[in-house]
Amino acid sequence: MASRKKKAVKRKSFPIFKLFFLMLLAGAAALAVYCIHLDKVVRSQFEGKRFALPARVYARPLELFEGKHLALADLRRELDMLGFAKVNQVRAAGEYFVAPDHVILQTRPFEFWDGAQGSHKIRVTFDGGIVESIRDESNGRFFDLFRLEPIAIGGIYTSNREDRQLVRYNQVPRHFIDMLIAIEDKRFYYHHGVDPKALMRAAVSTLTGRGVQGGSTITQQLVKNFFLTPERTFKRKANEMLMAILLELRYDKHDILETYLNEVYFGQDGTRAIHGIGLASQFYFGRTVDQMKPHHSALLVAMLKGPTYYNPRRNPKRALERRNLVLAETGTQGYITPQEFEQALAQPLDVTRSGSMGLSNYPAFLDLVFRQLRRDYQEDDLRNEGLRIFSTLDPLVQSAAERTLAQQLTQLEQRNKLAEGWLEGAAVISVPQTGEVLAVIGGRASGFEGFNRALDAKRPIGSLFKPAIFLTALERPEYSLATLLDDSPLQWQEPGMKTVWEPQNYDKLFHGQVPLWQSLANSYNVSTARLGLELGVKPVLQTAQRLGIEDPLPPYAATFLGAAELPPIQVAQMYQTIAAGGFRVPLRAIREVLTTEGRPLKRYSIEVQQVASPQSVHLLTRALQLAVEEGTAKSMKSILPESLHLAGKTGTTDGLRDSWFAGFSGDYVAVVWVGNDKNQPTGLTGATGALPIWARTMAQLNPAPVRQAEPDGITYVASHRVAGGRVRGSCHNAVVLPFVEGTVPQMEVGCDGSTSYSVGDKAKKWWQRILR
Amino acid sequence: MKSLQCIILCATLSATSGCASLSPNYGGENTRDAQVEETSYGSISASQVSSNTAVQRLYDQAMNYAFAGDFDQAEAALERGLRIEPSNPYLWFELARIAATYGNVNKARELASRAQSYASGERQLQRQIQRFLELL
Numbered sequence: 001m002a003s004r005k006k007k008a009v010k011r012k013s014f015p016i017f018k019l020f021f022l023m024l025l026a027g028a029a030a031l032a033v034y035c036i037h038l039d040k041v042v043r044s045q046f047e048g049k050r051f052a053l054p055a056r057v058y059a060r061p062l063e064l065f066e067g068k069h070l071a072l073a074d075l076r077r078e079l080d081m082l083g084f085a086k087v088n089q090v091r092a093a094g095e096y097f098v099a100p101d102h103v104i105l106q107t108r109p110f111e112f113w114d115g116a117q118g119s120h121k122i123r124v125t126f127d128g129g130i131v132e133s134i135r136d137e138s139n140g141r142f143f144d145l146f147r148l149e150p151i152a153i154g155g156i157y158t159s160n161r162e163d164r165q166l167v168r169y170n171q172v173p174r175h176f177i178d179m180l181i182a183i184e185d186k187r188f189y190y191h192h193g194v195d196p197k198a199l200m201r202a203a204v205s206t207l208t209g210r211g212v213q214g215g216s217t218i219t220q221q222l223v224k225n226f227f228l229t230p231e232r233t234f235k236r237k238a239n240e241m242l243m244a245i246l247l248e249l250r251y252d253k254h255d256i257l258e259t260y261l262n263e264v265y266f267g268q269d270g271t272r273a274i275h276g277i278g279l280a281s282q283f284y285f286g287r288t289v290d291q292m293k294p295h296h297s298a299l300l301v302a303m304l305k306g307p308t309y310y311n312p313r314r315n316p317k318r319a320l321e322r323r324n325l326v327l328a329e330t331g332t333q334g335y336i337t338p339q340e341f342e343q344a345l346a347q348p349l350d351v352t353r354s355g356s357m358g359l360s361n362y363p364a365f366l367d368l369v370f371r372q373l374r375r376d377y378q379e380d381d382l383r384n385e386g387l388r389i390f391s392t393l394d395p396l397v398q399s400a401a402e403r404t405l406a407q408q409l410t411q412l413e414q415r416n417k418l419a420e421g422w423l424e425g426a427a428v429i430s431v432p433q434t435g436e437v438l439a440v441i442g443g444r445a446s447g448f449e450g451f452n453r454a455l456d457a458k459r460p461i462g463s464l465f466k467p468a469i470f471l472t473a474l475e476r477p478e479y480s481l482a483t484l485l486d487d488s489p490l491q492w493q494e495p496g497m498k499t500v501w502e503p504q505n506y507d508k509l510f511h512g513q514v515p516l517w518q519s520l521a522n523s524y525n526v527s528t529a530r531l532g533l534e535l536g537v538k539p540v541l542q543t544a545q546r547l548g549i550e551d552p553l554p555p556y557a558a559t560f561l562g563a564a565e566l567p568p569i570q571v572a573q574m575y576q577t578i579a580a581g582g583f584r585v586p587l588r589a590i591r592e593v594l595t596t597e598g599r600p601l602k603r604y605s606i607e608v609q610q611v612a613s614p615q616s617v618h619l620l621t622r623a624l625q626l627a628v629e630e631g632t633a634k635s636m637k638s639i640l641p642e643s644l645h646l647a648g649k650t651g652t653t654d655g656l657r658d659s660w661f662a663g664f665s666g667d668y669v670a671v672v673w674v675g676n677d678k679n680q681p682t683g684l685t686g687a688t689g690a691l692p693i694w695a696r697t698m699a700q701l702n703p704a705p706v707r708q709a710e711p712d713g714i715t716y717v718a719s720h721r722v723a724g725g726r727v728r729g730s731c732h733n734a735v736v737l738p739f740v741e742g743t744v745p746q747m748e749v750g751c752d753g754s755t756s757y758s759v760g761d762k763a764k765k766w767w768q769r770i771l772r
Numbered sequence: 773m774k775s776l777q778c779i780i781l782c783a784t785l786s787a788t789s790g791c792a793s794l795s796p797n798y799g800g801e802n803t804r805d806a807q808v809e810e811t812s813y814g815s816i817s818a819s820q821v822s823s824n825t826a827v828q829r830l831y832d833q834a835m836n837y838a839f840a841g842d843f844d845q846a847e848a849a850l851e852r853g854l855r856i857e858p859s860n861p862y863l864w865f866e867l868a869r870i871a872a873t874y875g876n877v878n879k880a881r882e883l884a885s886r887a888q889s890y891a892s893g894e895r896q897l898q899r900q901i902q903r904f905l906e907l908l
Contacts, residue, residue, distance in 0.1 A: 065826035065856065114848055145826035433858035434851070583886055592848070605847050606854070606867065608882045614889050667858070709859070709892050 038239070039246050045226060046251065051262060051275075053386030053596055054155035054163055057369055059393040060436075060591075061112070061150040064124060064143075068131040069702050074396055075103055075124060081151050081395055083286030083352050093119045094286055101126055104137065108288060110149035113390055113592040113600055122146060129702065151395055153362045156370055156382045161271050165278035166386070166596075167289050169258040172277060176289075176297035177257065178335040183301050183326055185218040186333075189253060193219045193244035219244040222260045266300065267307035274307075284312060286352040294340060295347035298326040312351045320349055363449040364442030365393050368569070368589045371455070376602065386596030392589055397668075398439035400700040401427055402446040408693045409444050409674070416683050423684075424677050425693065426453035428572040428587075429670040434606055435576060435585030438668070440569075451677075454568045458551075459658045459675060462562035462651035462686070463523045464571055467578060467620055468544035469532045469560055470520050474616040475543075476535075480743040481619050482724040485519050487511040487527035494556055503529040503561060506652065506685075515724040517623040517737065521631030523650060525561050532560035546611040548573030548584055562651060571662055572671040578620060579647075579664035581708060582612035614711035615740045621647050621708055622738050624663070632687055633661070639695040645706045648694070650686030657681055659689030665703030670694055713741045725749035816897075821862040827853045834866060843870050861890035865901055872908065881908055 062078050064070070079086075079096050084105065087095045096105035106121040121137040134143040155163055181188045187195050195217045202215025216224065223243045247256060265273065266280035274283050277300060281289050285296050292300075302322040303310045312319040324345060331341040369391050373382055381387070409423045429439040442452035451457070473479040488510050492501040503525045505511070511524055519527040532540050540560065541553045550573075553564045569587070577584040585608050593601045624647035627633050632650045640646060648663020659674040659682060674689040676682050682689065718727045718734040724745060727734040731751035739745075749755055818828040830853040837846035847870055853863045868883035888901045 063826075063852070063855065065824070067824065068856075114845055144829045431855075431858060434854055436855075581889055583882075583889070591851075600844065603844055603848060606851060606883075607879065608886045610882060610885050709890055711889065712892075 035242065035246065038243050039250075041227060042223075042243055042246050043250065046247070046255075046259065051164060051166065052158045052162055052384045053166065054157045055373070055382045055385070055387040055389055056155050057153050057366060057389045057391050058150035059153050059391060059395050061147040062396075064131055064134050064146045064148070066131060066133060066144070069129055070126075070131050071129045072098070072101070072103060072126045075126075077396060077399070078148065078151070079103075079105060082149065083282070085286060085352070090121060092291060093288075094291065108149055111388075111594075111598045112147075113594060113603075116598075117147070117149075120146075150390065153391065153393055153395070154366050155272075156366075156373075157272065158383045160273065162273045162275050163269075163279055164262060164274075164276035165282060166262055167258075167276065167278035169254050169261070171289050172261060173290060173292050173297060175294045175336065176277065176292060176300070179294075179297050179301045179326060179330045180218070180304075182330045182333045182335050184221070184304065188218050188257075191217060191248075193217060193246075193248035194241045216240075217244065218260055219247055219256055222256060222263060223247060225263050225265070226259075264304065265307055266303060267311055284351045293344070293347070293350075294336060295323070295327070295344040295350060298330070298344060299323045299349060299351075302326045312349045316349055323349070361447055362393060362395075362398060362440075364446065364452050364454055365391070365398065365437075365440040365589065367442070367452050368437065368440050368455060372589050372604075373593075387601070388594040388596065388598070389590060390592040390594075392436035392438065392591060394438040397429055397701060398441070401429060401439045401441055401670075401697045404697040404700065405441055405672075405693050406444050406446070408696060412674070412684065412689060418682070422676060423674055423682060423689075424453060425672065425674045425690075426457060426568045427670060427672045427693070427697070428454050428568050429668055429697070430572060430576060430587055431667065432576060432579035432664055432669050433585070435580075435587050436591075437587050437589045440589075453673065456567055457673070457675075458565040458567055459673060459679075460562055460653045461564060461566050461571055462653040462658060462660055463525075464574075464649055464651035464660050464662050464671075465544065465560065465562040465564060466520060466523070466528055467624065467649060468547060468549075468574070469528060469535065469540050470516065470623060471547070471578075471612060471616055471620050472535050472540050472543045473516065473531055474619045475613060477740075477743060479516060480739050480745065481515065481517040481623060481737045482719045482739075482745050483516045484513045484724045485516055485527040485531055487514050487519065487524050487530075490526050490530050492529070492533060492557055501529075501557060513724075515719070515721070517626055517735075518631075518721070520623045520649075521627040521629075523627075523632045529557060529560050533557060543612075544574065546584070547577045548586075562653065568671045568673050571660070572669065575662045575664060575671060576669050577611060578617060578624070579669045580608075581614050581621075581711075582610060582617035583608045584611045614709075615713055618708060618711055618714060619738055619740070621706070624649055625706065626735070628663070633663070633691060635687055635691060636695050639692065639699055640703075643705060644703060646698075646703075647706055648691075650691060652685040652687075655681045656683050656685060659684040660686050661690035661694040663694065664706065665698060666706050667704040668698065668701060670697065672697075710738075714738045715741060715744060717744050719745065720749045720751075720753055723749045723753040723755070725755070727751060816862060822853075822857055822860060824856060827857050827860065827863070830856075831863065831866070838866075838870060838873070843874055846870055859890045861887045861894060861897055861901075864890060865897065865904075868901075868904065872904075877908055881905065884908070 076098060084094050084096045087097055090097050090104050090106050093106045093108040096103055102123055102125040104121070104123045107119055109119050110117050122143070123135045123137055125132045134146045135141070136143065157163060198215040198217070220240050223240050227243060262276040262278065265275055267274050269283060274280055278289055280300055281287050281292050281296065285292065299312060299319060302319060305322065309315065310319045310322050327341055327344050330336050331338065369389065373389065405425045405427060409425055413420060413423055425444055427439065427441040428437065430437045440454045442454045443450060490503055494501065505525050506523065510526060514524060514527055537555055537557060541555060544553060549566065549570055551566055551570060553559050573587055576587060585606065588604055590604045592603050595601050625645050628636050628646050628648055629642065633648050636646060644665055646663055646665055648661060651658070651660030657675055657679055660672070662671040672690040672694045674682065674684060674693065716736050716738055719725065719737045720727045721733045721735050725747035726745050727749060733751055733753065747755065818831045821831045822828055830849050834846045834849035837849060847867060850863050850867050854860065857863065864883055864887035868880045868887055871883055872880035884901050884905050888898065891897045891901060
């Protein structure tokens with residue numbers, strides 16, 4: 001009975017036990033499977049590409065050499081943009097000292113395309129606006145050439161705009177690690193991912209209503225940032241703990257700490273999220289990680305609790321209080337000596353004025369860099385692979401142009417009684433000989449991303465097109481600068497079209513017979529249109545394409561007078577070719593690309609292609625110089641000296657909607673557009689709108705004169721301003737013009753323009769008379 | 773034809789640059805007091821190329837790289853020189869020679885024409901460029 005009873009009990013209890021056991025087993029199996037899954041997630045994220053590394057774009061490095069035109073103030077501006085600190089005595093990299101005639105600075109180490117450059121303390125001495133010498137302060141030797149590190153101008157980001165600069169564990173100062181552990185996770189080196197003591201404490205404080213406490217270890221924090229969403233649920237917390245334990249099983253403390261240091265969030269720079277201690281030390285202190293002092297470390301550790309709430313730039317008082325709390329706690333735990341504590345406590349916050357590594361400072365230029373990169377790289381690689389891109393941007397030129405454009409537009413609005421913000425503008429500045437783009441301005445609010453007018457605004461280019469017509473003519477032996485063109489009324493009916501085209505001059509007058517150069521310099525539409533028709537639409541459009549216009553041009557005569565709608569960057573390419581004497585050099589915004597490890601990946605070398613004869617471009621340039629000397633651009637004289645012999649062309653479109661100026665000095669080609677986004681009339685001509693912006697920008701760049709090498713086979717002859725023929729002796733109506741040999745005018749005129757004949761012609765006429 | 777011109781260029785390179793220091797010098801690292809070895813390449817010496825010591829330095833660097841077969845770095849140094857003196861015909865001509873050495877005849881021709889356009893008044897260089905263009 002007893003045994004039966006026993007049996008019965010057994011029989012009764014067995015299934016329950018079995019069920020329980022099976023359930024336990026199943027639970028354990030499920031947990032195991034889940035753990036394997038989590039482990040896979042952890043491993044793939046941790047070992048694969050841990051971080052999205054945006055491509056980092058740099059400006060050109062500033063080259064210093066004896067005799068360089070550079071004002072001391074410009075060097076200071078450059079150093080400020082680099083985030084250097086102005087001090088009374090230079091003791092560390094990233095600091096500079098200014099005297100009236102020299103600057104002492106210590107560079108940071110930097111990896112250039114062609115090799116690494118260490119930190120140097122140098123003295124740059126100036127003589128007026130010229131660099132007199134560059135001396136190594138450590139040994140008194142002089143440098144022939146020295147380049148500063150380039151300014152980081154931004155990155156190409158993933159959609160969440162995460163930015164970081166990777167650091168290795170051994171680059172991070174000991175005091176930072178100590179403070180981090182003292183504040184965030186005291187038992188970091190002893191726990192296995194989860195700290196039960198801290199957890200209990202957190203649970204107690206949560207349950208007793210003393211507020212929700214974290215209790216998370218550094219490992220848990222990393223897991224949270226890395227794999228999970230920020231919601232607070234039990235499931236998420238459980239996941240977090242499991243993953244933290246898995247992470248600790250797989251990796252050692254150094255690996256985990258290093259990843260944490262690169263992941264952790266330190267606040268915002270506009271839309272950019274600052275991640276990792278490497279970028280944070282740059283962003284807040286203008287220092288590399290290894291240059292951080294204990295008081296810097298304490299501030300960054302203090303910020304971990306709430307990067308926005310404790311932002312040292314916006315809430316300095318709050319940040320300082322918490323920093324000192326961090327220092328005190330670290331002192332109490334014995335990580336720093338009382339002396340170190342006192343020293344650090346006495347320091348100010350020591351943050352730089354602004355982040356000023358500004359991705360956002362040059363969005364229009366970055367846009368151009370990005371587009372050129374897209375030809376060679378996948379977008380994904382640009383956003384993740386941490387490529388280092390060396391661009392051609394000259395921040396000094398860019399900022400001068402930005403400032404000028406914004407100021408001038410405001411002035412133009414005031415003077416012309418236009419509403420504030422009515423006018424918009426765009427500009428492109430480059431180097432004639434090498435095609436390097438120095439500045440791109442996409443609008444008057446240049447620091448903001450938005451419609452990039454320099455690259456994307458397609459507007460009628462007006463008279464800026466005309467050089468293509470005149471060059472086509474000057475390439476033919478039957479034309480010279482003195483050839484007389486007919487500026488009398490013209491009617492033209494395009495084949496197959498009903499409307500009759502009747503071009504008008506801006507002054508609504510007709511000018512009769514005018515020398516070719518006058519027609520261009522004064523921008524006479526009628527004679528230019530007639531010349532274009534003589535030459536033919538096709539050859540003229542071909543010339544425009546040779547010069548660098550890429551967009552298809554309407555094959556009608558109206559294109560002669562600038563009906564074609566083009567973005568400023570294409571106009572810049574066209575004038576680039578003219579400024580470079582007929583050699584087309586594709587505009588480049590990138591010099592070199594390096595991998596994230598610093599291995600050279602690609603160089604964008606100079607390409608040139610001769611697309612027009614140097615002789616004909618020489619003549620065209622002379623006509624464009626005459627436009628500045630006495631033509632439509634003569635107001636330039638009030639801003640820039642005539643000795644620069646600048647060449648350029650104004651452009652105005654129907655109803656005064658677009659105001660253009662394109663031109664060049666010996667060392668800069670620049671195009672400026674001014675107009676209204678809704679394409680409404682602005683009341684501005686090329687000379688009243690774009691020209692002053694062009695000229696005032698140029699005036700700040702200390703431009704070199706246009707000194708075009710005289711090609712072989714060119715002779716200079718005094719020509720009559722109105723009649724076009726040769727003039728003998730001194731005459732106020734004469735202008736000295738270059739002629740290709742064989743095209744020098746035979747006709748000789750008196751100073752009053754009356755026709756006489758050359759000796760040869762006189763002899764010929766005499767013989768003709770005899771023979772008759 | 774192409775291989776012939778490569779041989780000629782390489783021969784000139786190796787014959788005339790034998791004395792040059794092969795270790796590349798870098799912007800930051802070198803000082804004027806460090807002994808400057810005048811590298812000749814063809815028959816051109818750095819002091820002929822420019823009166824600007826920075827340009828001379830870069831020219832020498834470029835020639836050292838070219839001699840060592842590192843044409844990418846040689847080009848980079850020459851372009852760095854062109855940023856200081858953008859109309860220097862010698863620098864343009866060296867770029868042309870490098871392009872020819874790695875077999876890009878079209879590029880070499882364009883670069884040499886560019887050099888020629890800046891070489892007015894430099895008789896010897898003009899003749900050299902002319903000869904180079906004829907050989908291409």
